[in-house]
Amino acid sequence: MPILCCVLLSGCWDRIEINDLAIVLATGIDYEDGKVQLTSQIFIPRKASAGDSSGSGGSPSGVTMIRTADGHTIAEALNRLQRKVPRNMFWGHCEVIIISEQAGKRGIREYIDFFLRYPQFREHAYVFSSERAAKDILALLDPLERSSAESLREMANMKLGTRMTALELGKSIEGPGSSVILSRMLILPPEPEQDKLTTTPYVKGLSIYKKDRYVKTVKEPLSVGVLLLAKELNNIIMPVEIKPLKGSFSIQPIEIQTVLKPRIVNQRWSMKVDIQTRGEVVLNTTEGDLTDPAVITKLEQEWSAKLTTLAHDALEMAQKELRTDLFKFAVEFRRYYPHQWKKQEKNWETLYPELDVEVKVGAHVVRTGKSTGPQGIPDEDEN
Amino acid sequence: MYGGVQHQGTNRIRTIHTQAIKGEGLHMLTDKGKISETQLAFMIFPAILATAILSVPGITMHYAGHDMWLSPIIGSIIGFAAVAISIGLDRLYPGKTLIQSSVSIAGRISGKLIGLVYIIFLPHLTGLIIRTYGEFIVNNALPRTPLFVVMGTMVAVCALNVRLGIEVVGRTSQIFVTLLIVLLSLIFILLIGELNPAELFPFMENGPLPSIKGALAPAAWFSEYIVIAFLLPYVNRRKRTTRVMLGSLLITTTAMTVINLFCLFLIGDLTDSFVYPVMIAARYITIADFLQHIESLIIAVWIFGIFVKISVFLYIFATSTAEWFGLKDYKPVVVPLSFLCMVYAYWVVSGGSGASSLIGPSANLYTISILLILPAMIYGLAWLKKGWAHFRKNQANT
Numbered sequence: 001m002p003i004l005c006c007v008l009l010s011g012c013w014d015r016i017e018i019n020d021l022a023i024v025l026a027t028g029i030d031y032e033d034g035k036v037q038l039t040s041q042i043f044i045p046r047k048a049s050a051g052d053s054s055g056s057g058g059s060p061s062g063v064t065m066i067r068t069a070d071g072h073t074i075a076e077a078l079n080r081l082q083r084k085v086p087r088n089m090f091w092g093h094c095e096v097i098i099i100s101e102q103a104g105k106r107g108i109r110e111y112i113d114f115f116l117r118y119p120q121f122r123e124h125a126y127v128f129s130s131e132r133a134a135k136d137i138l139a140l141l142d143p144l145e146r147s148s149a150e151s152l153r154e155m156a157n158m159k160l161g162t163r164m165t166a167l168e169l170g171k172s173i174e175g176p177g178s179s180v181i182l183s184r185m186l187i188l189p190p191e192p193e194q195d196k197l198t199t200t201p202y203v204k205g206l207s208i209y210k211k212d213r214y215v216k217t218v219k220e221p222l223s224v225g226v227l228l229l230a231k232e233l234n235n236i237i238m239p240v241e242i243k244p245l246k247g248s249f250s251i252q253p254i255e256i257q258t259v260l261k262p263r264i265v266n267q268r269w270s271m272k273v274d275i276q277t278r279g280e281v282v283l284n285t286t287e288g289d290l291t292d293p294a295v296i297t298k299l300e301q302e303w304s305a306k307l308t309t310l311a312h313d314a315l316e317m318a319q320k321e322l323r324t325d326l327f328k329f330a331v332e333f334r335r336y337y338p339h340q341w342k343k344q345e346k347n348w349e350t351l352y353p354e355l356d357v358e359v360k361v362g363a364h365v366v367r368t369g370k371s372t373g374p375q376g377i378p379d380e381d382e383n
Numbered sequence: 384m385y386g387g388v389q390h391q392g393t394n395r396i397r398t399i400h401t402q403a404i405k406g407e408g409l410h411m412l413t414d415k416g417k418i419s420e421t422q423l424a425f426m427i428f429p430a431i432l433a434t435a436i437l438s439v440p441g442i443t444m445h446y447a448g449h450d451m452w453l454s455p456i457i458g459s460i461i462g463f464a465a466v467a468i469s470i471g472l473d474r475l476y477p478g479k480t481l482i483q484s485s486v487s488i489a490g491r492i493s494g495k496l497i498g499l500v501y502i503i504f505l506p507h508l509t510g511l512i513i514r515t516y517g518e519f520i521v522n523n524a525l526p527r528t529p530l531f532v533v534m535g536t537m538v539a540v541c542a543l544n545v546r547l548g549i550e551v552v553g554r555t556s557q558i559f560v561t562l563l564i565v566l567l568s569l570i571f572i573l574l575i576g577e578l579n580p581a582e583l584f585p586f587m588e589n590g591p592l593p594s595i596k597g598a599l600a601p602a603a604w605f606s607e608y609i610v611i612a613f614l615l616p617y618v619n620r621r622k623r624t625t626r627v628m629l630g631s632l633l634i635t636t637t638a639m640t641v642i643n644l645f646c647l648f649l650i651g652d653l654t655d656s657f658v659y660p661v662m663i664a665a666r667y668i669t670i671a672d673f674l675q676h677i678e679s680l681i682i683a684v685w686i687f688g689i690f691v692k693i694s695v696f697l698y699i700f701a702t703s704t705a706e707w708f709g710l711k712d713y714k715p716v717v718v719p720l721s722f723l724c725m726v727y728a729y730w731v732v733s734g735g736s737g738a739s740s741l742i743g744p745s746a747n748l749y750t751i752s753i754l755l756i757l758p759a760m761i762y763g764l765a766w767l768k769k770g771w772a773h774f775r776k777n778q779a780n781t
Contacts (some may be wrong), residue, residue, distance in 0.1 A: 013527040090677065116657075119523065122665050157672070167667065171651055338585035 022087035022117075025064060026096040026149035028134025029111055031103035035070040036110075038077035039135040039151055042067060042085065043093075056282065064147045066138050073113045075210045084324045091120040095153045096133040097166065098185065101207060104214030111211070112173060115166045123167040126156040129182040129207035129214070135295055137185055137201045144200070151200055152185070159234040161203040161287060162227065173212050176330035176348065180209045181230055210324040218317070225314030228307065229327045237282060238301045242295070247285035251365065253277045262332045264340050270356035271329055275307060280367040287377065290368040304361040311359045319353045329355065398728035412480070413705040413713040414549050417619050421566065422553035424562045425632040427608065431462075432636050435604045436661050439639060440646040442655040449585060449598030451647060451654070454594050455639035458601030459632060465608035465755055466628050468762045473615040473624075477764050481612040481758065482706045488765045497761065498707045504753045505700040506720070507620045510727025512696060513538060516689045516726065523662055534728055537686075539588050541693045542721035545701055546714055549617050552694050559687035566684040567638075570677075571645055573668045578648035601639060603747035606754040613699045655698050697721055 028039035041064050067084050082089050097115065099108060100263035115121045130137050138148060145151040158165050161183025164172075172180040184207045190199035205219040206226060218226055226235040234258050239248040261272040280298075281290060288295045318326045330348055334341045344351060406480075409634035415714055476484040482501065487493030517534040525533065587594075611628060618624065646660045648666060654660045665681040668674065701720050705713035 013529070013532075014525040032454055074658075116653075119526070122666060123663055124669050153672075165667075167650065167653070167663070174653065175651075334588075335581065335584035338588040342588070 008255060009355065016088050016090075021086050021090045021295065024089055024091050024094045025147050026098065026138055026152065027091070028066075028098045028100070028130075028138045029103045030100045030133050030135060032070070036073060036074050036103070037068055037070040038074060038081055038136070039068040039138050040068055040081060040089065040091075040094075041065075041138040041147065042089075043147065044180045061247050062150070064141065066135060068135055074111055075118075078118075092120070094121060094123065094125055096149045096156075097125050098130050098137055098152075099127065099182070100132065100134045101184075101214050101217070102132050102133070104129060104207065104209060107212045108209065108214075109173070109212045112170050121166070123165060125166050126153060126167055127164050127169050127182060128156075129160075129186050130185045130201075131217070134189070135330040137187060139197055140187065140199055140201060141195075141197050142200050143198050148201060149358065155203065155330070156183075159232070159319055162206065162232045172328075173209070174359050175328070176334060176345070177325040177328050178211045179324045179326050180324060181226065181232075182207045182209065208322065208324070208326065210322060210328055215322060215324075220316060221310060223376050225310035225312075226317075226326065228256065228275065229258060229311055229314050231256075236361075237304065238303075239283075240306055242286065242298050242302050243278050245286040245288050247287070248283075249286065249288075250283035251279040251299075251303055252282050253279040254366070260327070260329065260332045262329065262336050264333075264337050268356065269333070269344075269351060270358065271309060273357060273359045275311065275359065275361045276367045277307070277362070278364045279303070280369065281365060282369055284368075284371075284374045287374055291371045291372045296365050300363050300365055303365070307361045307363060308359050311361070315357050315359070319355065319357070322350065323353050325352050328382060389720040391655055406594040412616055413477070413702050413710060415444065416548040416550040417618060418549055418553035418614075418617055419619050420621065420624050420627040422557055423611070423614055423618055424627050426553060426614070426639075426691060426695050427558040427631055428635060428731050429556070429560055429563060429688035429691040430610060431604050431607050432638055433685065433692040434512055434641040435601065436642060436685070436688075437515065437519060437659055439601055439604065440643050440660045441655050441657065443597040443643060444646070444660075445597070446599075448588055450587060450594040451589075452583075452760060455601045455636055455643060456599035456603050457598035458639075459636040461607030461751065461755060462608045462632050463629075463637070464759070465606050466611060466632055467538065468755075468758050469609060469612035469615060470625055470628065472612055472762050472765065475769060477620075478616045480614075480616050480702065480706060481609075482703045484765070485761050488761055495707070497757065498703065500753065500757065502700075502704055502707055505696065505703065506724050506727045507731070508750070509693065509696045509700060509724040510729075510731050512689075512693055513724060513728040514731050516686075516693070518620055519659065520682070520686075521660065525677070530546070533653075534725060537690065537693060538697075538721050538725050541690060541697050542717050544694045545698045545721075546717045549614075549698065551700055552691075555694070556691040561626075561689055563684055563688045566681070568679060570665050570668065571641065573670055573674065574645060574649060574664060576670075577667060578645065579651070580647050580648055582651045599747045599751075602640075603675075603750040603754075604773040605632075605635075606751045608697060609754045609758050610699055612758060613703065614695075632760065649702070697724065700724070709737065718756060 023043040024040040025043050026041040028037075028038040028041075030039065043064055046063065067081060069077050069081035071080050078089075092162055099111065103111075115125070116123065137152075140148040142148045142151045145154065155161070164180065164182055165377050169180055169182075183203050184205040185201045186204045188202050190196050204221045205217055207214055208216045208218060208226075222240070224233065224236055227236075233253070237250050237252045239250050241248045256275065257279040259274045259276075261274060263270050263272060284290065288299075289294060291297075318324055325348070330341075330353065331357045387680040439455070440451065444453040472481065472484055476487060479487065482498040488494065489497060513534050516537060517530045520533045521528060521530055544555060592699075615624070642661060645664060646654050649664050650657065650660055657663050662678065666676075666678045668677060697717070697720070701717045702713045704720060705716050710716070723778050
């Protein structure tokens with residue numbers, strides 16, 4: 001019996017030594033000349049020798065490398081990619097997927113099917129969009145983290161843009177809204193003396209996809225409104241002005257809660273968006289004193305007004321310009337009015353732009369930082 | 384003097400014992416081992432759940448949509464019926480398995496015929512289970528390993544387990560199922576951050592009918608509770624059996640409902656587009672950047688569950704065959720029968736498309752009819768017989 005076990009174990013079909021694995025950390029999808037280009041960022045294991053990569057980001061540390069292959073379909077590209085790599089490609093650690101806008105214009109349905117079908121891919125991989133080619137971002141050698149894939153993942157964890165996993169991407173596109181919002185990544189210009197690859201990708205703006213095709217890039221301040229309504233706004237400091245004071249207050253929201261309440265009254269479909277937020281003042285360039293409750297009340301009013309404007313602008317763009325349900329209104333209608341939804345489901349494309357949306361904002365300033373009155377005013381006399 | 388009293392005592396006990404055995408008729412159990420009720424409950428839990436975890440969320444989502452979590456609750460009615468029938472049969476014919484009591488109830492020839500139905504059905508079911516297990520492992524964990532190796536190694540170990548007796552099966556199940564429950568709860572606890580409870584709505588989008596249609600699949604799994612009818616004679620008799628069995632039913636229903644809920648909250652409408660939604664859920668866990676990729680651990684734990692399930696069904700098959708043929712001991716039959724189950728595992732699916740018909744509605748009806756309706760008929764007959772005998776006794780007394 002032990003001999004039999006030994007015989008069986010030695011012929012284990014699925015054993016692959018770790019030395020024979022090429023661990024892919026991130027994937028990029030581009031589209032060029034009618035072919036899908038798949039780029040993989042592969043981890044290079046290095047022995048931790050003495051004096052490991054000294055000098056703050058001097059020469060590239062060479063922790064990752066990229067390999068690209070193209071093909072008519074993404075599966076064909078995957079196959080061709082393996083031929084360029086001497087080890088078995090292992091996609092199980094692929095934490096980040098970047099889709100370039102060029103590839104997005106053609107439609108990402110094929111890629112979604114691939115990511116949700118091929119057994120090795122993780123459904124929790126974060127999906128980003130990139131303005132230029134995805135492989136440029138993957139080629140970066142991030143000085144702070146071990147790889148640009150890791151820095152992208154950390155940024156997604158911190159919710160700097162939208163946090164969209166492959167599974168959620170599938171759900172968004174297949175759901176009644178048929179749209180998705182992805183964070184758009186650009187490349188930070190490198191320091192002049194350093195190698196041009198030693199830099200970091202950063203989030204700037206959003207890419208909007210309608211029915212699995214890329215349609216629009218949205219930048220600030222419109223992107224703030226879009227994120228606000230999509231319940232993904234996490235990292236923003238917004239300036240609010242109070243007339244007649246000169247200057248502005250900058251408020252950092254601590255918590256933003258957006259609740260969508262659908263309503264159907266007498267065949268009229270409407271949606272009420274209720275935004276509740278609490279914020280902290282981080283900068284005061286006016287002469288107003290924040291210990292004065294009147295100032296705080298006025299500030300809250302102006303802040304609510306600003307948020308309302310942002311929300312309305314975003315809605316305007318989604319409803320009138322793009323005619324796309326970006327904020328999953330359809331899902332809410334389906335949840336609370338299933339019978340009416342079933343009847344009107346086919347007409348959602350025409351219903352959505354005519355939807356009455358009412359935005360109500362409740363903003364509260366809860367903290368004013370370490371200081372009370374305005375600081376740093378020259379020649380301020382205390383008498 | 385002391386010795387004399389003791390000798391007398393044991394003599395009396397011995398005579399009572401032989402009388403008891405003789406009183407049960409010529410049929411004896413082919414296995415002398417005994418298990419406790421909790422061990423039986425531990426054996427039944429994975430016997431239902433191990434493969435239900437794989438297929439049930441997908442099927443119930445397909446039929447019932449967002450109400451898929453109701454389907455196991457509706458299906459548990461069948462489970463309740465199965466438990467009731469098994470315990471009822473045990474009360475009427477204590478110490479006899481279903482095969483033996485069907486002979487007593489329906490007469491020699493039809494009783495043997497009923498036993499034959501089970502002997503033909505059980506390898507089919509066991510082969511199905513083995514095949515499901517093999518396909519799962521090959522699809523998810525070991526793509527290049529031949530199916531034969533995966534299934535063969537499991538069947539070999541289970542055959543060994545079964546050959547050693549019901550006590551061994553019971554004890555291994557106690558250990559493994561504890562692990563299974565702990566680690567299964569772990570996945571669900573780790574997933575709590577990613578869930579979206581709003582997916583519960585729309586509630587009853589198309590009325591109650593879809594969840595009832597979806598309940599057919601869990602009902603087929605719940606009807607496997609009839610294995611109790613085959614195993615109750617081995618249990619150390621105590622008064623708590625009914626309560627323990629009903630408790631086990633409750634736990635299984637809760638487990639299935641929770642699994643459905645988690646799949647619904649996490650994956651939402653896409654649940655039926657995945658072959659193994661629970662696997663997707665396990666792969667989705669990533670906490671603090673270090674607790675990731677634990678799906679291999681999940682697969683390893685789940686293999687324990689499948690091991691218990693295949694052992695239980697193989698045991699029932701072996702003992703039923705031995706009893707049907709009137710053998711004294713079931714042990715020699717185990718190895719050939721396990722080989723037969725392996726062969727059935729290949730016969731079960733005749734191609735790629737067969738895999739989905741395995742869990743289609745016709746398969747579920749087939750399972751329910753043999754595992755529930757047939758025993759129900761047997762029980763009904765037994766009840767009538769006892770009622771008739773009682774009636775005649777009353778008539779004779781008056």
